[in-house]
Amino acid sequence: MRHIISVLVENEAGVLSRVAGLFSARGFNIESLTVAPVGNGETSRITLVTLGSDPIIEQILKQLNKLVPVIQVSDLSEGPHVGRELMLVKVLTERGQHDKNPRDEVLNVVRIFRAQVVDATPGSLIIEVTGDNDKLNACLAMLEPFGVAEMVRTGQVALSRGVRK
Amino acid sequence: MQLTGAEIVVQCLLEQGVRTVFGYPGGAALFIYDELYKAEPRLTHVLSRHEQGALHAADGYARVTGEVGVALVTSGPGATNAVTGLATAYMDSIPVVCLSAQVPVPLIGNDAFQEVDTVGITRSCTKHNYLVRDVEDLARVIREAFYIAKSGRPGPVLVDIPKDVSNTRCAYSPSHASVNIRSYRPTVKGHIRQVRRAVEMLQAARRPLLYTGGGVILANAWKGLQQLTKSLNLPITNTLMGLGAFPAADSQFVGMLGMHGTYEANMAVSHCDLLVAIGARFDDRVTGKIADFAPHAKIIHIDVDPTSISKNVRVDLPIVGDVRSVLEQMNGLIEEEKIPEKQADISDWWAKIEGWRKKDCLRFTQGEQEIESQYVIQTLCKLTKGQAIVATDVGQHQMWAAQFYGFQQARHWLTSGGLGTMGYGLPAAIGAQVAKPNEQVVVITGDGSIQMNVQELGTCLQYQLPIKIVILNNGFLGMVRQWQELFYERRYAHTDIAVSPDFVKLAEAYGALGLRTDKPAEVEAVLRQGLAHPGTVIMDFRVRKESNVYPMVPAGKGLNDMILGELL
Numbered sequence: 001m002r003h004i005i006s007v008l009v010e011n012e013a014g015v016l017s018r019v020a021g022l023f024s025a026r027g028f029n030i031e032s033l034t035v036a037p038v039g040n041g042e043t044s045r046i047t048l049v050t051l052g053s054d055p056i057i058e059q060i061l062k063q064l065n066k067l068v069p070v071i072q073v074s075d076l077s078e079g080p081h082v083g084r085e086l087m088l089v090k091v092l093t094e095r096g097q098h099d100k101n102p103r104d105e106v107l108n109v110v111r112i113f114r115a116q117v118v119d120a121t122p123g124s125l126i127i128e129v130t131g132d133n134d135k136l137n138a139c140l141a142m143l144e145p146f147g148v149a150e151m152v153r154t155g156q157v158a159l160s161r162g163v164r165k
Numbered sequence: 166m167q168l169t170g171a172e173i174v175v176q177c178l179l180e181q182g183v184r185t186v187f188g189y190p191g192g193a194a195l196f197i198y199d200e201l202y203k204a205e206p207r208l209t210h211v212l213s214r215h216e217q218g219a220l221h222a223a224d225g226y227a228r229v230t231g232e233v234g235v236a237l238v239t240s241g242p243g244a245t246n247a248v249t250g251l252a253t254a255y256m257d258s259i260p261v262v263c264l265s266a267q268v269p270v271p272l273i274g275n276d277a278f279q280e281v282d283t284v285g286i287t288r289s290c291t292k293h294n295y296l297v298r299d300v301e302d303l304a305r306v307i308r309e310a311f312y313i314a315k316s317g318r319p320g321p322v323l324v325d326i327p328k329d330v331s332n333t334r335c336a337y338s339p340s341h342a343s344v345n346i347r348s349y350r351p352t353v354k355g356h357i358r359q360v361r362r363a364v365e366m367l368q369a370a371r372r373p374l375l376y377t378g379g380g381v382i383l384a385n386a387w388k389g390l391q392q393l394t395k396s397l398n399l400p401i402t403n404t405l406m407g408l409g410a411f412p413a414a415d416s417q418f419v420g421m422l423g424m425h426g427t428y429e430a431n432m433a434v435s436h437c438d439l440l441v442a443i444g445a446r447f448d449d450r451v452t453g454k455i456a457d458f459a460p461h462a463k464i465i466h467i468d469v470d471p472t473s474i475s476k477n478v479r480v481d482l483p484i485v486g487d488v489r490s491v492l493e494q495m496n497g498l499i500e501e502e503k504i505p506e507k508q509a510d511i512s513d514w515w516a517k518i519e520g521w522r523k524k525d526c527l528r529f530t531q532g533e534q535e536i537e538s539q540y541v542i543q544t545l546c547k548l549t550k551g552q553a554i555v556a557t558d559v560g561q562h563q564m565w566a567a568q569f570y571g572f573q574q575a576r577h578w579l580t581s582g583g584l585g586t587m588g589y590g591l592p593a594a595i596g597a598q599v600a601k602p603n604e605q606v607v608v609i610t611g612d613g614s615i616q617m618n619v620q621e622l623g624t625c626l627q628y629q630l631p632i633k634i635v636i637l638n639n640g641f642l643g644m645v646r647q648w649q650e651l652f653y654e655r656r657y658a659h660t661d662i663a664v665s666p667d668f669v670k671l672a673e674a675y676g677a678l679g680l681r682t683d684k685p686a687e688v689e690a691v692l693r694q695g696l697a698h699p700g701t702v703i704m705d706f707r708v709r710k711e712s713n714v715y716p717m718v719p720a721g722k723g724l725n726d727m728i729l730g731e732l733l
Contacts (some may be wrong), residue, residue, distance in 0.1 A: 008349055013296070014284060025289050055475065068293040068313060071348040098509040 002031070003057050004076040004083060004158045007046040010069040018067050024099055028052065028060050032085075032155030035160045043071065047157045076158045083158035084155050088118070089127045092147035102146050113139040124149060132156075166338065170300045170331040171196040174264065175204045177307040180339060183235050185599055187211045187222040191239025192279060193266035196331040201237075211599055214620035216243050216649030218592035220250020221618070224259045225596030228579050229554055231385055233260045233314050234596060240266045241279030244325075245286065246358060249586060251321045252290035256408060256583025258383055260319035262310050263291075269329035270298055283325045292320030300333040302717050304340070312344035317351025318470040319383055351469060355486035360494045362482055363441070363465050363678040367397060370439035372514040374460075375399050376451075378408030379582065380444015380468060380488050380571045387411070389492030390443065396499055397508055400518055402430040404445050405567055406582040413551070413571035420527075423451040424718045425564040428526035428727060429502065431718065433518055434459050435725040436629065438727060442466045444488045448583070449476040457723025467491050526716050526729060527568055535709040536685050538562060540636040542609060543567040544689050545635060548696060553577065556594040559585045561643035564714045566609040588617025595621060598630040605633070605696065612638040612665050622675040625701040633695050634703045636668055639710045647713045651728070672703035683707035 009015045016035055023030050031049040038045045050060060057075065064073045076083075093103040106125055110117060113130035129139050133156065140151070174197050178186065185324065188210060190198045195635065201210050213219035216238045219400045223234030234254075238247045244265045252486040254261045268277040284296045293313050296695050303326070310322040367373060378531040381390050387410040394401050394417055401420040411418050420427030422434055434440065445451070452458040458478060466473070466480040467488055475484040484491055499505070531540040542565050545553075551571045556579040557563040563580055571579050579597060581589040590608045598606040610614075615636055625632050672679030678698050682691045695702040715730030 013298075014288070016283070018288060021288055033333070055479075059472065059476060066472050068346065068349050 001053075001057075002051050002077070002097060004081065004156060005048050005050060005060065005064070006046070006074050006076055006158065007064055008072040009044050009046060010054075010071065011042055011044040012069055015044070015069045016046070018069065019048075019064065020055060022063055022067065026059070026063065028056065032153075034155040047155070049156050068075050074160070076160050080161040081158050082161060083156050084130055085133060085136055086128065086130045086154045087140070087151065089129070089140065089143055089151045090149040091125050091127060092123060092149055093125055094128050095122050105134055106143065106146055107147045109139065109142045113142075116138060166336065167334045168337040169196065169334050170326065171200040173300070173303050173335075173337050174307065174326070174331065175200045176209060176337060176339065177304055178208060178235065179204070180341065181233070181308075183208065183233070183310045185209050185211060185226065186235045186237050187213055187219040187226070187596065189213055189216050189243060191243050191266065193240035193268055193328040193345075194237065194243070196328065197237065197264070197266065197326070207694050209622065210237075210616060211595070213592065213595075214623045216246035217250050217588065218595070218618050218621045218624065219581070220247050220261065220263060220601070221253065221263050221586075221589050221592035221625075222519055222596035223263070224254045225251060225556060225579050225593030226600045227254075227259050227596075228263055228593070229576050229597045230600045231576065232261055233311055234262045236261065238263065238265050239279065240268055240283070241281050242579070243279075243588075244281055244283040245577065248286060248290060248384060251323065252285055253581050253584045253586045253589060254321040255290045255292065257379060257581065258319050259321065260314040261321040262314050263321060263323045265323060265325050266331070267296065267327040270327045271329070273327065283323070287323050289321045290321075294323040294325065296325045297330055298327065300330050300335045303330065306336055308340065308344050309346060311638075312346070313349065313571065317349075331375045343585065352471075352485045353487045355467065355484040355491035355492070355494055359482060359484045360491060363484060364481065364498045364504060365501070366439055366463060366465060367441070367506050371509050371511060372436060372438040373397070373399050373441065373511065374433050374437040374439070374462075375401040375441050375443065376434065376445055377401065377407045377410055377443040378404040378445025380570030381407055381410040382575045384444060384469070384488040386444070386489035386492050389489055389496055392496050393492055395614065396496070396505055398515075400433055400515070402426070402433065404448070404451055404582070405580065407445065408567060409572035409575040409578045412573045414573065419522070422565055424453065424714065424720075425568065425714050426718075426724070427523045427568075428716055428729065429518055431716070431727060432521045435723070436517070437462045437604070440464045442480070443492070446473045448475070449578040450683040452477065452724070453718045453726070454721055454723045457725065495527070504529050505541055531685055536683060536706055538565050538639070538686055538706075538708045538712060539569050540685065541635065541637060541688055541692070541706050541708065542566055544692055545607065545609070546570045548689070548692055549605055549607065553617060554579065554594070554597045554601065554609045556580070556590045556597060558590040558609045558610045558617070558662075559587045559644075560611050560614060561647065561712075561714050562609050562611045562614070562637045564644070565637070570609070587614040590614065591618050591621045591632070592624075594632045595624055595630060598632050599628065606631075608634045609634060610634060610636055610637055611643060612664050612668075613642045616665065619671070622672070622677060622701065626676050628715070630701060631699055632701050634701075635692075636703065636705050637708050638665070638668070638705050639708050639712070640665075641710060644714070647712070648712070651717075652719070668703050668705040672701075677701040677703060679703045679705065681705040681707070
């Protein structure tokens, strides 16, 4: 099963390689990983998405906790949570052989997915879209037929809902 | 007080109570060595002949004393040579602090002379490591390193110190305050409800068994373990790492378990209804085939490291905590609630175990022609009354030492259990002898293993360490040969190590005493002579060449699927 694991760490040199090294050394799988400083910059939050059976996930959580600079580990998939990912897609908008202007149709897709155009050139648009994994995949499927020159995704970030006591 | 980084290193080591550093100098370490020169004799330095030796010596020192062992190496090859020593300590959870010198900060990343990414290389074989880029962090980092090395589940910690940092001044104030790391808080006390539940399970069990490992020794918990074992008359088996926590001569001890464990220990695991694992980690050499491991048992697991619990074998009752504290909690409850009076009858279980014991699975016959390795170790045990500190390398001699040297006390057995490092024995013995100058320290080794760090004979002689080296010389890399004999149809691929030095002459070349025999009748006399000699001794026993360690559980088989050997 897929799990979103949120790891609060000391923001110090080498901490990311400790986390990544743990996954490679123990043969755990990482689907995506994001990291950035949070709060006053003393800490960073790593959000990683991983796949594994319950015993594997239990090991992952324990092994992460064991790393010295790790302050807190939580498995967000255990409770209600909100997850988001951001994707930038560079779509080609050159006039195709059907003689139709693809730009309008791309803009239609943008509207449907509540995405944004963040850059435009005569031959391309960069679309920014935010949402959960499924939404991004659906949007990408709609854009691909126009020709995607490049794309990038941030990987998932997430927070649990409500206030935890 | 303004001190240089190198002065801070020395001050911090003294602050931590360190008396001996094992190391090897080099360019990037010069400022630190210069301060060590001035710090003699408050802080002494033992010069190894290879950095691996320095790390194993620090490790051996830690195993016999329970204190943190300290090693100091230079940058580049100094650090890479230390890696095997760090990995050895890591696998066996030994508290070691390794200080490594590094090229100056401005050169880091420039492929400078003797530069390697030491923290990168050692990340996965240390409990934690640091690169100190700013001298202001140095004292805090060294204090944290010692705290992390010895607390929780112990392990090696490396501190990488660039040369310019060791030569930069900053304010230093002595501190004995306890270290506080917000992200690192090992659990000490066991959860009281879990402890109570464990005692109830012990009370009700009809076929209980204690299975204890190195964690008992690391936590200095052998007294509590002995009390528990005695108060409920429990049978107890030790892992390789756990030997000495319970006296081998005691009738409640059923021997070591696992691949080369005794018949009675492995059968007891296979038939028990309650297995209490204490400071042990269900290593594959212990469990054999997981599905067949303790198939009828509820399992209680007491360990300071939560990641050890349910990693290989699902347990029914986990107790996370310092083994010593948890055993105190359990013993307290057992006494308070008069558990021995309510305990289920286990006499049938003991009768069963005694039946297995009758098999006498370690039996061997010493003929008149060739020396049996087991006989050498048995005689050594007799002559030293089981009281020597014994260090080994890895292979057949190691297993025979575990089976035949009846350990009576904890912290007298130094062996690389997890990593299985050949070349560990002699330098570990050096660390032990430095720590315990008045104790008898013996290395049991093979003709293959001893050659992996034989250069440390120089260290023995330089510091006049009266270490006794017993070589069980069979002309083979014996354990691998045994597997080739049993599982590869006797195709002895490169296990014939026919050309070795003349070990007697080698001893003499270093200025040590060398003795040799190939006659069973002379074994005891040679051991007596060697043990009585005041200096370093090599005793070269030419033993039977193709002898095997039994019992043996073949890899991938269950513990009740033992090969019992030629005599049984």
